[in-house]
Amino acid sequence: MYKKKIISLILIVAILASLVSFSYSALALEMNRPILGSVPMNQIPQSLRRGMTDAEFREAYDIAYGIVSKYVGLSEREQVEAVSRELGYIRHASRWEYSMTARHYNNAYGFFVLNRTSCAGDVRAAALCLAILGIPYEHVNENQNMHQWVRVRVNGRFMVLDVNASIFGSFGYLAYEQEPYKHPWIDGITVLLDGRPMEFDVHPRIINERTMVPLRAIFEALGADISWNNSTQTVTATKGDTVIVLTIGCTSPTVNGRVVTIDQPGVVVDGRTLVPLRFVAEALGVAVNWFGMTRTVTITS
Numbered sequence: 001m002y003k004k005k006i007i008s009l010i011l012i013v014a015i016l017a018s019l020v021s022f023s024y025s026a027l028a029l030e031m032n033r034p035i036l037g038s039v040p041m042n043q044i045p046q047s048l049r050r051g052m053t054d055a056e057f058r059e060a061y062d063i064a065y066g067i068v069s070k071y072v073g074l075s076e077r078e079q080v081e082a083v084s085r086e087l088g089y090i091r092h093a094s095r096w097e098y099s100m101t102a103r104h105y106n107n108a109y110g111f112f113v114l115n116r117t118s119c120a121g122d123v124r125a126a127a128l129c130l131a132i133l134g135i136p137y138e139h140v141n142e143n144q145n146m147h148q149w150v151r152v153r154v155n156g157r158f159m160v161l162d163v164n165a166s167i168f169g170s171f172g173y174l175a176y177e178q179e180p181y182k183h184p185w186i187d188g189i190t191v192l193l194d195g196r197p198m199e200f201d202v203h204p205r206i207i208n209e210r211t212m213v214p215l216r217a218i219f220e221a222l223g224a225d226i227s228w229n230n231s232t233q234t235v236t237a238t239k240g241d242t243v244i245v246l247t248i249g250c251t252s253p254t255v256n257g258r259v260v261t262i263d264q265p266g267v268v269v270d271g272r273t274l275v276p277l278r279f280v281a282e283a284l285g286v287a288v289n290w291f292g293m294t295r296t297v298t299i300t301s
């Protein structure tokens with residue numbers, strides 16, 4: 001009997017705690033006050049308030065807060081991805097216009113309320129979202145007459161968050177830096193696997209007008225096992241019933257014994273095998289697309 005009472009008491013306490021937590025979150029949202037883990041408006045950096053009246057900044061803050069508050073408590077990576085995705089969706093779903101002359105073109109009010117900004121306004125809108133979540137960031141090329149983006153450190157690696165460079169529908173542009181303060185859209189090639197940027201120790205590149213991507217990293221991410229025969233310079237990848245054999249320098253790899261002709265052979269760069277992008281699609285039957293404007297590869301498994 002005593003044990004049953006203790007168990008009942010524990011259940012009652014747990015239910016009451018859940019109700020209190022839910023009520024607090026609902027009240028906070030209704031009153032535009034930060035929930036636990038978010039940064040209140042009076043602690044947002046002054047640099048994000050420029051060009052706005054107090055009322056305009058509050059309106060921009062409230063919209064940004066409404067977007068990101070549901071991501072409080074997630075991992076930093078998930079929060080950064082959410083900011084990129086949500087702002088990318090706004091930019092595509094609304095009647096957004098690019099402008100370098102409209103009022104508020106370079107701040108968060110222009111993005112969230114007027115839907116007219118330059119890349120500077122896009123950056124400050126994303127920065128406001130990150131600031132609310134308490135995530136440090138850098139505004140690259142701020143106040144310069146050149147392309148601007150957000151630089152944010154995630155799990156020890158820097159990423160580029162660029163709402164202005166988004167061309168993927170509801171997805172914003174998010175990619176790992178390949179060199180410090182270099183934008184993959186401008187200076188490199190980004191690979192997105194099912195919408196998420198991949199990380200490489202040897203980066204993709206253009207060779208003889210063909211997009212070459214790291215075989216091992218991509219194949220393993222897609223669930224294939226890789227083996228390397230150094231004496232024959234041959235890579236063997238196995239996924240389920242599919243066996244892929246590729247020899248460095250050869251333009252005739254095989255998939256289950258069937259020869260697949262490629263016009264650019266695989267090459268070794270810094271100890272990593274790079275293969276033509278289209279071979280990935282041929283070999284594993286995945287959807288692959290190349291967006292030349294942003295130098296981005298998308299792979300859909």
